[in-house]
Amino acid sequence: MKRLFTILTVALLTGCASIAEGPSASSVKTPSSFVYAPPQESRAPLSALLPNEDPAFQTLLTAIDTEAPDLQVALARVDAARAALRAAGAARAPNIEARGNAAYARSSENAVTNLPPGFAIDPTNSSFSAGINASWDLDLFGRLRATQRAAGLRLDAADADARAVRLAVVTDIARGVIDYRTAQAKLRIVEDDLADAASLAELTGKRTRAGITPGLDLVRAQSLEAAARSQRGPAEADLASALGRLVTLTARDGKSVAAAFIAPAEAGFAGEAPFALPSVLLRQRPDIVAAEYRLGAANADVAAAAAARFPQISINAALGLAALALGDVFSADSLTASLGGSIAAPLLDFGRVEAQIDARQADAKEAFALYRLTVFEGIGEAESALGNLQARRSRLAILETQLGIERDSLSLSTARYRMGLSDLLGVIDAQRQLNATRQSLVEAKAAAARAQIQVYRSFGG
Template sequence: MSRRHLLSGLSATALALAACAPVERPPAPSSIALPDAFALLDRQASASGTLPDLLPSQDPAFVALNARAMADAPELAIAVARIDAARAGLRGAGAERLPNITAGGDGSRRRISAAQFAGLPDGIEIQRYVSNFSASADASWDIDLFGRLRAGQRAAAARLDAATADAAAVRLALATDIARAVLDYRDLAGRTALVRDDLASADALAEVTGVRARAGIVPGFDLVRAQSLAAEAQSRLDAIAGERAAIIGRLVTLTGAPADTVLAALEPAQPVPAITPGLPTLEVPSVLLRRRPDVAAAERRLAAADADIAAAAAERFPTFSITGSIGLLALAFGDLFSEEAITGSLGGSIAGPLLDFGRIGARIDQREAEAREAFATYRRALFTALGETEAALGALDAAAKRAGALSRQAELDRDAAQLARERYRRGLDTFLTVLDAERTSYASRQSAITAQAEVARARVALYRAVGGEG
């Protein structure tokens, strides 16, 4: 056997072995096991897939501001632009599988010098001007026998799905952040009304104490304490203004709307949603959480990484292309469209790696590592969703119980404060007792208002943790 034949045989063997080498595919998303039920819920889950209304949808401010954000929020515009880019990438990947057809034409006129042909026999004339005109259409098509282009198209489609899921995650985040801000504003309004009531009560108490001090019934120090109680209530009222400005600023950022638009939407006063006893019924984690937008996006990126491995592996095989050309060629423009001017060709080609010194193998290794990262990212997203949902359920359960207890405590403390004021008017108790009862009553009533808002916020957090309505 000659050396040339030996080298050819060894190269063909190396090519065949490289083409048959296995690749490492990432595990399937379904290989990750989740529990049959959430810890705080019964093992029987709802099969309807519907989620109770956990957002403050009865509040006109939330409805208006959420609609504004879904139409014009800056963050959402970024996500939509990424969808458009991914959609263009998918169109490009699909176009790669179709024939590529180009067309062109040219014309030239050239003057020839007779000096180039010195020494020609007499009687031979040289044509001084030569014209050339041509037009052609060329086509080439990779028939994608081993699926490299098809794998690239699958990867592009998966990335478009991931971008769409990312946009859904942005919408979910916007809706829940706006809901929390609106609830914070309603909580602030409730606290403002409470402080104003306390301020009026403190002023009335200071007036009674002043009358009793001037009559010599109580020491003047009691009047100072009563006036201090009123000043304290006023300081709390002033502090609320700073919190209000922060909430308005947050809503401006979320909605992309000016402050006057936000304030107009918030103007009609609305109460914090009433406490709903018990926890909502949810689907099993393996169904519910895989629909969460960030989990869905991670799953589609895993699919794209898997398709990238297939595309890289297909580079080890030859590519088969069909090429064709049809054109017109003439020496005079008037003859360009005659039958004699027609030219054409049709052929095929095959090309494949022979000795690439590990380039393709390195790309395959890189794609396999990226797929392992994508699987780990998907697994992290899935268990993040599980952990956040478990935490949200626990927080909602605890917030509802705490709100009920604080509501009962606020009623008792309010009654105690009224009794202390009455006993003070009758001279049966000291002003220190009244002062302590007033401050205790205010603290418990404020805690009760905030606790009710915290239940509503916990419901919003649960809505976000489970991925919204899917």
């Protein structure tokens, strides 16, 4: 007994070597503010940055939780992490199993020699047994508790990953809606440009036939009409591209996606960017939250590996029945029982446990580095998104002013042409400039809308 106590004491002292505390998420310092932060009086919710007023967006969002392929993959990973947590919790409970056995054997009578005369043996033999065995790891030093804690944190990380995927799907659908509406707006502009070009060609034809203008003017007017018609193809291609992306994101067929856009809506919207600090991202961005959970799980793995230095103490018990005849199985004399305990501790493992601890500590360092990287990637994305939104809105305002100027220019050029004060070339140049500005304005509205969506995504939705 004294020798057993000595061995146990040595094992405990061996296991008591300290483990350095793992890296903490709180040690990551974030900037105090964003360079492109909006004014502090801006209190608009993040949801205002999405095209919520567009009926197509609302329709396409209705079934993403059950239909979106990317999200289904993430939710399956959550289920797997949940199962791993249940397994880790079950490992801390007693393990009870039932067993039964029945056997029949016959020996060869010819193989037995040197028996006394008249002595006979029974060549058959049978045995029956049934029992319940139980074992329980007491987990006095927390190895199983640390493993369960790590599994719980990985489940939280998988859940945060699913939220990140959902955020990505929602914002990708929002971009797809903006792209589809933009293509629709471009097609409407093409139709308007064609109508204006046809009207100009008709007017020029009349003036040419009357001998007021040269035939070259009619060619120029027809060229303008052809140029307007050539814009239809790219706009239709953009429409098809947006439709295809939305089909992939929502797992719907193309007809139902296109049907969602029957109700008209603006291609852009004007939500205000909310005021927020970089530290807010640590709580709102699901990818940062997931990285923090994984860091906690890695530190728990270090604790579990360190607990392997300590003895593993278990209680074992068995209760059963054993007999040579089936009819005797349930008699009192067939009862068997045992109760005991076991202890196992590393004595000379030649560094196996230390190597496992070093490996888990390296994993924790990697998890901390990935967490820090994720934090600054998020801050960088948010900074870029805020600056991009400011630049896009500034360009949009300039183009809106320019559109008014181009309309006035076309109106004046057309009036002078009708009065014979200028040639058709000035009208055509003004019309082409107006057409280009209108297309640029549509693109600028879409770019501003996409920038708003990126702000929403970069702040975690």
